[in-house]
Amino acid sequence: MQQKKLSERYNRFRFDAGCLALNFVATVRHRGSHLRDLLISPEALNKWFLQSGLSSAQVQIFPKDLKNAVKLREAIHDTVYALIASIKPEESDISLINRFAKYTIPVPQLSTDRCNIELDTPFTPMSLLALIARDAIEHIGNPDRQRMKKCENDTCRMLFIDISPANRRRWCAMSICGNRAKVALHRKKLSAGQTELF
Numbered sequence: 246m247q248q249k250k251l252s253e254r255y256n257r258f259r260f261d262a263g264c265l266a267l268n269f270v271a272t273v274r275h276r277g278s279h280l281r282d283l284l285i286s287p288e289a290l291n292k293w294f295l296q297s298g299l300s301s302a303q304v305q306i307f308p309k310d311l312k313n314a315v316k317l318r319e320a321i322h323d324t325v326y327a328l329i330a331s332i333k334p335e336e337s338d339i340s341l342i343n344r345f346a347k348y349t350i351p352v353p354q355l356s357t358d359r360c361n362i363e364l365d366t367p368f369t370p371m372s373l374l375a376l377i378a379r380d381a382i383e384h385i386g387n388p389d390r391q392r393m394k395k396c397e398n399d400t401c402r403m404l405f406i407d408i409s410p411a412n413r414r415r416w417c418a419m420s421i422c423g424n425r426a427k428v429a430l431h432r433k434k435l436s437a438g439q440t441e442l443f
């Protein structure tokens with residue numbers, strides 16, 4: 246039962262990375278240990294588009310779109326990861342993000358009858374990926390990228406933006422990896438205390 250609950254939790258998308266692009270990167274859970282890719286099918290990608298709020302209706306996704314999505318996700322991950330580690334990112338990754346960002350996105354238009362917002366064309370998987378690429382560019386190219394961090398839990402390694410005023414956040418979420426670290430520290434202290442007793 247406990248195992249089932251745990252597996253359900255790890256199969257859930259996370260939307261707490263601080264921006265659209267890093268939420269997309271977080272569709273791979275536990276990059277530091279038992280890596281789990283949640284974008285395993287076109288249906289899963291559609292679900293992510295819907296849950297992230299990027300699209301309000303299903304879009305038709307072909308296997309090649311899924312391949313493109315994974316390519317973009319990994320290029321964003323590797324670029325941010327390199328910057329956090331103070332390593333020069335791969336030019337091929339940067340070019341790929343730039344290429345995706347250039348893809349045309351639907352233009353909002355006012356309807357002539359009621360002045361409602363209507364899109365000139367419907368969203369396609371590529372235009373949704375373009376929005377993710379543009380978000381990545383906005384955050385990576387901003388001086389605030391100093392706030393991009395990697396969860397200090399080495400089995401997790403989720404990338405996130407630290408929006409705390411003190412900029413001292415160490416874990417992807419206090420309720421997940423922060424608590425785990427606290428419990429581990431407590432156990433270590435306990436066992437050290439016990440060793441001293443004998």
Ligand SMILES: [Zn+2]
Nearest residue numbers: 396401417422
């Ligand atoms: Zn974490």
